[in-house]
Amino acid sequence: MPTCEANFDGLIGPTHNYAGLSPGNVPSQSNAGAVSRPKDAALQGLAKMRRVHDLGVTQGVLPPQQRPDLAMLRDLGFTGTDAQVLERASELSPTLTAAAWSASSMWAANAATVSGSSHTPDGRVHMTPANLMSHYHRMIEGSTTTRILRAIFADHKRFAVHDPLPCHTLFADEGAANHVRFARTHAEAGVELFVYGFDPPRPTPMAPKKYKSRQSRGACETIVRKHGLDRTRVVIARQHHEAIDAGVFHNDVISTGNENVFLYHELAFADTAGVLDQLRLALDPTPLVEIPATRDDFTLDEAVTSYVFNSQVLTLAPGEMIILAPSESERTPRVAAWLERVAEDDANPIARVEFIDVRESMRNGGGPACLRLRVPLTGDELDAVIPGVRFSPDLHERLTRWVEQHYPDQIAPTDLADASLARACLDGLDELTRILGLGDIYDFQLA
Numbered sequence: 001m002p003t004c005e006a007n008f009d010g011l012i013g014p015t016h017n018y019a020g021l022s023p024g025n026v027p028s029q030s031n032a033g034a035v036s037r038p039k040d041a042a043l044q045g046l047a048k049m050r051r052v053h054d055l056g057v058t059q060g061v062l063p064p065q066q067r068p069d070l071a072m073l074r075d076l077g078f079t080g081t082d083a084q085v086l087e088r089a090s091e092l093s094p095t096l097t098a099a100a101w102s103a104s105s106m107w108a109a110n111a112a113t114v115s116g117s118s119h120t121p122d123g124r125v126h127m128t129p130a131n132l133m134s135h136y137h138r139m140i141e142g143s144t145t146t147r148i149l150r151a152i153f154a155d156h157k158r159f160a161v162h163d164p165l166p167c168h169t170l171f172a173d174e175g176a177a178n179h180v181r182f183a184r185t186h187a188e189a190g191v192e193l194f195v196y197g198f199d200p201p202r203p204t205p206m207a208p209k210k211y212k213s214r215q216s217r218g219a220c221e222t223i224v225r226k227h228g229l230d231r232t233r234v235v236i237a238r239q240h241h242e243a244i245d246a247g248v249f250h251n252d253v254i255s256t257g258n259e260n261v262f263l264y265h266e267l268a269f270a271d272t273a274g275v276l277d278q279l280r281l282a283l284d285p286t287p288l289v290e291i292p293a294t295r296d297d298f299t300l301d302e303a304v305t306s307y308v309f310n311s312q313v314l315t316l317a318p319g320e321m322i323i324l325a326p327s328e329s330e331r332t333p334r335v336a337a338w339l340e341r342v343a344e345d346d347a348n349p350i351a352r353v354e355f356i357d358v359r360e361s362m363r364n365g366g367g368p369a370c371l372r373l374r375v376p377l378t379g380d381e382l383d384a385v386i387p388g389v390r391f392s393p394d395l396h397e398r399l400t401r402w403v404e405q406h407y408p409d410q411i412a413p414t415d416l417a418d419a420s421l422a423r424a425c426l427d428g429l430d431e432l433t434r435i436l437g438l439g440d441i442y443d444f445q446l447a
């Protein structure tokens, strides 16, 4: 097997709901309190995995986390039976209760930052799970994500799964959502772009005013060191403060890349021209194929509404790529027109654009690319991945049956006090670990 870039999608969990937990994430705020549709959400996620698999790209599955996390609520002082814990927590703190139920681990682009073995001095794939310390409901993902990644990428000769960085603003880390790998092909070594929003030791007057940035420069620099990357093949760039204030809470909402192709909005970075210069130099002699969107093409607001940069750009064959864009891009006229121009332009390898419906996730600010973690793998490394998480039509069928059987059709905010719903969700997860051949990974299984 040649080297590939596998996409590991977060399977959308049965507790998917709209709790408005993410200030700075416009859809999360505007859909707060809406009724969610977990079954539809999971089926949409599986259909996306199937489409990517059918396009010939290696696809894997990451299981959801144990939610609701009643142990977390107990740690915070809520006592009694499960029903009492949920009742007291939902009375006293709807926010903590919602954090305990959040299915946010679906957004696997925030699970970790990954460097392929062609970039690391020990020739292993290095992964640093994100500490996600900017939001409490996400911060509680880190330890289980580490356990899950260590179960899936268990072969120490080939994979190094680090601990998450310390939970301090100096190291605020949101994972691969702020990381892009460039190379002539997936089989070759290339350059890694790390993007941050703030740098606590060196504050700047050009900081966002409305929303907080999530990723620190210190996190980027620490991961570069821990993965042992060659600094001449690393670019570290700061997000534009206007982008963050428009709702670009992760870089993957405003730029994306695949092999040597780079799609970006001109307001993605504080110094976009400088970032391009550094990338061109680091990637030389491979040319960087630049696909910009200017303010005249569409505004930051249109980029955020359409989530066009959260498309998956996938290699179909040498020199032939597809953009798998969220349906919302098709419904944003100036963005749809730009996509059409990109697909028609022979100067880039984009052959066509396809739209995919992940509406339930989108309503919480998670597009197609948020739902997946990219992992560059050689054939041997792919063979060393636990086989049960490899997506196939057979696994698609089994997971569809499992979702149909275990997922609620809807969750309204008041359902988060329901202990029987909590039990049903956890029973489903117990069965899932057997379907995926993962063994015991959840706290309730290990207790």
Ligand code: SUG
Pocket: 017, 018, 019, 020, 021, 022, 025, 028, 029, 102, 104, 107, 109, 110, 138, 177, 249, 250, 252, 253, 364, 365, 366, 367, 369, 370, 371
């Ligand atoms: O961290 N939404 C997620 C969306 C993450 C998207 N990921 C990437 N861009 N890669 C977040 O803001 C909303 C949950 C709620 O409001 O119920 C939420 O966590």
